[in-house]
Amino acid sequence: MKKTFYIISIILSTILIAVLIFLMVYIGKNGYAKLGSFGAHGDLHIEKEETVEIGDLKNINLNFASADIIVYTTDENTCKIVQKSDVTLKDNEKFSINQNSDTLEIKGKLHDWFIFSFGFLDNYSQIELYIPKTYANNLNIQDVSGNVSINSDLALSYLELKNVSGNILSSNKVSNSNYTLSTVSGGIRLDNLSGAGNISTVSGDIKINNFNMLDNSTYIKTISGDINLASISIGNQLNINTVSGDTNLNFIPDANCKINFSTVSGNVSSNLDIIYDGSNKKNKIINVGDKDTTNSINISTVSGDLKVN
Numbered sequence: 001m002k003k004t005f006y007i008i009s010i011i012l013s014t015i016l017i018a019v020l021i022f023l024m025v026y027i028g029k030n031g032y033a034k035l036g037s038f039g040a041h042g043d044l045h046i047e048k049e050e051t052v053e054i055g056d057l058k059n060i061n062l063n064f065a066s067a068d069i070i071v072y073t074t075d076e077n078t079c080k081i082v083q084k085s086d087v088t089l090k091d092n093e094k095f096s097i098n099q100n101s102d103t104l105e106i107k108g109k110l111h112d113w114f115i116f117s118f119g120f121l122d123n124y125s126q127i128e129l130y131i132p133k134t135y136a137n138n139l140n141i142q143d144v145s146g147n148v149s150i151n152s153d154l155a156l157s158y159l160e161l162k163n164v165s166g167n168i169l170s171s172n173k174v175s176n177s178n179y180t181l182s183t184v185s186g187g188i189r190l191d192n193l194s195g196a197g198n199i200s201t202v203s204g205d206i207k208i209n210n211f212n213m214l215d216n217s218t219y220i221k222t223i224s225g226d227i228n229l230a231s232i233s234i235g236n237q238l239n240i241n242t243v244s245g246d247t248n249l250n251f252i253p254d255a256n257c258k259i260n261f262s263t264v265s266g267n268v269s270s271n272l273d274i275i276y277d278g279s280n281k282k283n284k285i286i287n288v289g290d291k292d293t294t295n296s297i298n299i300s301t302v303s304g305d306l307k308v309n
Contacts, residue, residue, distance in 0.1 A: 042086035044126055048094040052079045057104055058137045060129075064095075064108035065144040067125040068166075073133045073152040080130040081106055087124075095127065147186075150174055159195075167204075177214070187225070196236070201225045205245070213238060226304075238297045242304040249297070250309045256289035259308060263301045270308035 054077055062069060074080075083095050098105040108125065131139070133152075140160040141148055148161050150170035159176040161168050167186045174190060179197035181188055187204040196216035199206060202223045210231040217237040220227060222245045230250040234257045240247055246266075249259075261268055261284045268274060268284050275285040286308055299306060 044084040044086055046082060047085045047089045047125070048081075048083040050081050050097060052081075052097065052099060052104060053077075054079050054132055054135060056102055057135070059103040059140065060106070060131065060135075060138070061103065061140045062106045062127070062129065063142045064125070064127055064146065066146060067108055067127050067143065068146045068149070069127045069129065069141055069143050070149045070151050071139075071141075071154065072128065072130045073135075073154065074130050075133060076130070077132050077134070078130075079104065079132070079135075080128075082128040082130075084126040084128070085124060089125070178216070234295045234297065236295060240297065240299045242299075242301045244303050245301075246305045246307070247299060247301065248307045248309075251288055254289065256293040257295040257297055258291070258293060259286040259288065259297045259299065259306075260284075261286065261299045261301075261306050263304070263306070265303045266301045266305045268306040268308070270306075272308060 057079070060079065081095065081097070083089075093109045095106055095108050098107075106127075106129075108127070136156055138158040138160075139154075139156055142162045143166055144164045145166060146163075147167045147169055148163055150172055153173045153175075154170075155175040157177050159174070159179040159181075161179075161181050163183045163186050165185045166183070168181055168183055168188045168190070170189075171191045173192040174194070176195040176197070179193075179195050179199075181197070182200045183204045184202045185204065186201070188199060188201060188206045188208075190208045192210040192212075193208050194212040194214070196214045196218045198219045198221075200219075200221045203225060204222070205226045205228070206220065206222060207228040208230065211229045212231075212233045213235045215235045217239065219239045219241075221241045223243045224245060225242070226245045227240060227242060227247045229248070232249060232251045232255060234251075234255060238257075251257075263282055268286075270286055272286050272288065275287070276283070288308070
């Protein structure tokens with residue numbers, strides 16, 4: 001008993017010493033003020049602002065950590081980047097810009113302690129990106145420990161939003177020929193999405209209030225997350241795969257598609273007729289509208305239920 005207590009004491013003491021050393025080094029580098037700022041954000045003020053001519057830009061790429069990113073469209077023919085914070089940032093903590101003939105790269109500082117803290121104790125920033133309403137090319141945003149919000153209607157050739165430990169949010173109309181939306185430990189909540197592409201989450205829900213598919217195929221995948229799609233308008237093939245999440249589908253009145261549902265231990269409910277596949281009772285078919293349509297939704301789950309309205 002004494003030996004066990006002795007071992008536990010050594011382990012706890014080692015952990016405590018490591019934490020104290022970490023805090024002492026952090027305070028030595030950043031000061032007490034920044035130590036007290038994590039977990040809550042005070043009043044934000046502008047730390048850096050730059051404007052870039054849009055010219056022949058075909059790609060706008062953002063890469064940040066410990067920052068909320070907000071996208072707006074404006075009537076101006078320039079691209080503006082604003083960085084706000086609740087603390088005074090050092091120059092090397094502010095974003096940098098690199099521009100070549102057709103690509104604009106905007107990067108935040110990769111924090112020294114990120115690998116250990118995953119954003120914990122890092123300085124908080126809010127990044128505001130303003131792009132012209134007429135810009136219709138490619139936008140790529142990668143963020144860690146922050147939300148990505150689209151706060152204006154957006155119409156692009158390609159939109160890529162990738163987030164770790166944060167959400168992807170929009171209450172506006174997001175229309176893109178193609179898109180890639182993905183989160184790890186975060187959800188995707190959009191009011192209106194049009195186009196075709198790939199949507200995926202790990203430990204996060206997907207909720208889209210108006211889901212309008214174009215003629216290309218779209219793929220949605222979740223691991224430990226629910227999928228809620230409403231006002232669905234489908235133009236080709238939608239493929240949904242979930243491991244341990246439920247799927248809820250709600251269609252516009254004149255939608256036409258065939259739903260093929262395959263599950264290991266999930267259930268299906270619908271106000272439409274459910275047809276059981278003769279070869280496998282776990283496989284079900286639901287016809288929405290015209291049963292001869294070539295539009296289809298293929299759903300595969302391990303332990304998730306399906307509800308169709």
